Amino acid sequence: RGGTGKHLGFPLVGGTRLIPSKSMATAAQNRIESKFFTFDGGVDSGSAPDFILDNQVSQAINTTFRGGSPTCRPPYRRQRLVFDANATKWDFEDGFFQGAGSLSTDGGDVYLVASIGGKLFKTDLRNSFQTSQVVIPGNQNAPNLQKAWFCQAEGTLIVQDTQSKPVFWDGAVCRRAADNEVPVGGPITYGQGRVWVGIRGAYVGGDIVYGDPIYGRNSVLRFTENQYLNEGGAFAVPRTDGDVTGLTFVAAQDAAQGVGGLMVSTGDGFYQFDAPTNREEWKNTTQPLQRFALLEYGSLSQESISLVNGDLFFRARDGIRSFKFARREFEGWGNTPISGEVDKPVSFDSEMLLGHASSVNFDNRLITTCLPTASERGVWHQGLAVLDFALISKMNRKLPPVWEGTWTGIRVLQVLTVKVLGAKRCFAYALDADMRICLYEILKSGSFDNDSTRIEWSLTTREVSPEEQTLWQLNTGDVWLQDVTGTMSMEVTYRGDGDACWQPWHDWSECVRNCFASETIPCFGWPQYYPASLPRRGLPVPAQTPDEYLKRPFRNAYSFQIRMKNRGKFTLNKARLVFQAMTEPNFGTIVPSDSCP
Secondary structure (H helix, E strand, C coil), rough: CCCCCCHHHEEEEECEEECHHHHHHHHHHHHEEEECCCCCCCCCCCCCCCCCCCEEEEEEEEEEEECCEEEEEEEEECCCCCCCCCCHHHHHCCCCCEEEEEEEEECEEEEEEEEEEEEEEECCCCHHHHHEEEECCCCCCCCCCCCCCCEEEEEEEECCCCCCCEEEECCCCECCCCEEEEECCCCEEEEECCEEEEECCEECCCCCCCCCCCCHHHHHHHHHCCCCCCCCEECCHHHHHHCCCEEEECCCCCCCCCCCEEEEEEECCEEEEEECCCCHHHHHHHCCCEEEEECCCCCCHHHCEEEECCCCEEEEEEEEEEEEHHHHCCCCCCCCCCCCCHHHHHHHHHHCHHHHCCEECCCCCEEEEEECCCCCCCCCCEEEEECCCCCCCCCECCCCCCEEECCCCEEEEEEEEECCEEEEEEEEEECCCCCEEEEECCCCCCCCCCEECEEEEEEECCEEEECCCCCEEEEEEEEEEEEEEEEEEEEEEEEECCCCCCCCEEEEEEECCCHHHHEEEECCEEEEEEEEEEEEECCCCCCEEEECCEEEECEEECCCCEEEEEEEEEEEEEEEEEEECCCCCCCCCCCCCCCCC
16 A cells, blocks of 8 residues: 555556456466458468468458458449330340450440340440440341350451351441451451451461552451462461460560560460561461460460450469469479469369350459359359459559459359540449349449449458467457448358358447548539548457367367458458467367267
């Protein structure tokens, strides 16, 4: 009484020195807090939860890690299509989806064009999504063919289906190809002034743009220079590699034209075709025009090939691959895909349906369809596997790309990008809840799907344990939330030692009261609301539910995983768990040899 409170380090409480009991000291010593979770490593679902990095999560759905902390993915918006007639609407929504492309006309009009049931449907992106049919002269294309391929060459959109003569449409006139124009084929691309077409196990190039003064720019539609093989006729890939599945050009930074060779893909490899632009030189060249670029693995779909700077990403049999990454591993023993971190769900894809995969490079992300499913409306996909190239990108700090897991919420038929008024936009032909074909747009930012629906997202942590050799009891936890917009909710579950069943821990929701700035946004006049911060939201002690088989509570284990199912727009800034060490028996559980008769 009346002391300084420094004796033995024990504090004074109301003038009385408080000396902790042995039980209090033991509890304090046994209380272990995990270090803060960080999430800038993205997702790794291809490794065991105890082998992934400290800054990674085991699984994520509808989540993005851009900026270093997880939040919900960018929103989807269903675009309301305005049809010119009920018959057009019915044919569009209830047909069989075969593929889609885009056309940007010289006059500035921008269209999405889809082949559905052998008919072509155009959607005007600059005119309130007005949708009508592009009338094909003569008979329409076959309504039940699985795929159609699209390519814009100069001012003309070319549509192929391997059976009918190609369709040309320039935004005004639609016609069939003449005999001396683009031949019937499948995958098609345009580069270095020529159209290239894959025809089963071969590929052929057309005339050079402006090569004929009479036809001028439309010379690219003509195929009149293929009479002799040594003067630029068809080139063949080894028949053991199968048919040509994709054609594209890669960027060549040091090339005079900035465009590298033609990349020809089959299911079993890539070939690079390096031909001079002047066709007269082809017959005189002494170097091989076609050479192996990548063995064993090629793209199974033209639409799945995406260019990212000087690299080429594509969907192969064993996952999503990068051309440059595969080339670097060429001398090693194991040439592996780059999608091991999203092995779930990519590994569940049906190989027979991978020819319908599609991907885009949008908003510094690679977005690739996954989990294909066949239906009477075409092959649709349950999710999108997403690779973020710009997690944190600053001059003094640049993190490598990370996988963001799977984005769900729409049944995707095909994703594609198009520039509208100079801005790149991403669209997805999809199926709605009634399994009718519709159109969605994937936005770059926002808080709600369709401007009003809170996004459901979740993540599963790696296995957490202060020390794996010790039996721990899960006591409490804390989460720090930021940028909360409107109503948020979180449901937290846990499991110990890799148990198949997840145990409920805590769930709650909050309707935050956002403050708003005194000033208003110039010109528009509405108040500018600020997102809220919710620091250290606590997780209570879990229920002492017994595990009847292991004869201990579920909250007692050697390591734990936490799953957070969220709804609404907010950022999970950091989290931590609190454990208490438990007394272990001297021996593990000994099972009698006749315990399972």
